[in-house]
Amino acid sequence: MNKLRKSGSRPWLRGTLAVGLVAASALTLMGASGAVAADGDEPGFTVEPVGTPLEPGFTVENYIHPNADQIAAQTNILLKEGNGSIIYAQCRSLNDGPKQIRVETNLRPNLPVCFDISAPTGWLKMEIPGSFGVRAATKDLTITTSEAGDAPEQQVIPANGRLGIDPSDSTEVTLLELRVK
Numbered sequence: 001m002n003k004l005r006k007s008g009s010r011p012w013l014r015g016t017l018a019v020g021l022v023a024a025s026a027l028t029l030m031g032a033s034g035a036v037a038a039d040g041d042e043p044g045f046t047v048e049p050v051g052t053p054l055e056p057g058f059t060v061e062n063y064i065h066p067n068a069d070q071i072a073a074q075t076n077i078l079l080k081e082g083n084g085s086i087i088y089a090q091c092r093s094l095n096d097g098p099k100q101i102r103v104e105t106n107l108r109p110n111l112p113v114c115f116d117i118s119a120p121t122g123w124l125k126m127e128i129p130g131s132f133g134v135r136a137a138t139k140d141l142t143i144t145t146s147e148a149g150d151a152p153e154q155q156v157i158p159a160n161g162r163l164g165i166d167p168s169d170s171t172e173v174t175l176l177e178l179r180v181k
Helices: 011-030 068-075
Strands: 078-082 086-089 101-105 113-117 122-128 131-135 141-147 153-157 162-164 173-180
Touching (some): 068 078, 086 122, 101 173, 113 122, 131 141, 131 173
Antiparallel strands (some): 131 162, 141 153
8 A cells, every 4th residue: 555655645635625525515415505704804705595696686667757756746747657768857948959848738837848758769658637738849749638538539749840739628638648659
């Protein structure tokens, strides 16, 4: 047996490695799921449990307009849902910056409700009661309105055009949807 040993070999190292490999195999087979971490000041490593995602999760779109509750509280305008391409915005001058969709309503006399468009197509469902006029931006705009709970009605406003909404009687017209195609 001494004939096979080279000078300077470490037989105890082979035994330690064998025990370590057996222990690691046993933990793997048992499905160890705990994490090992070092204290704050000591060097160390972290082992993530089996099945822990290493990448962040996906964002799920809920189609709710950003700050819809706050906008409703301030303006009595209910912004329900949309694809994110038509967003409530502060009105700019008609000659200043990109064109906006403008809605005239009795809720805000002499102050239109404005929306920015951030994509070639988009939609936004809402309830703006007392609507009496809509101005399209740089693309054709389809609006859906309802008068006193009647069936919804769609109308198309050409790009840069304006449409007056006249109720058939003294009832109010509610704007229900804006859609840019």
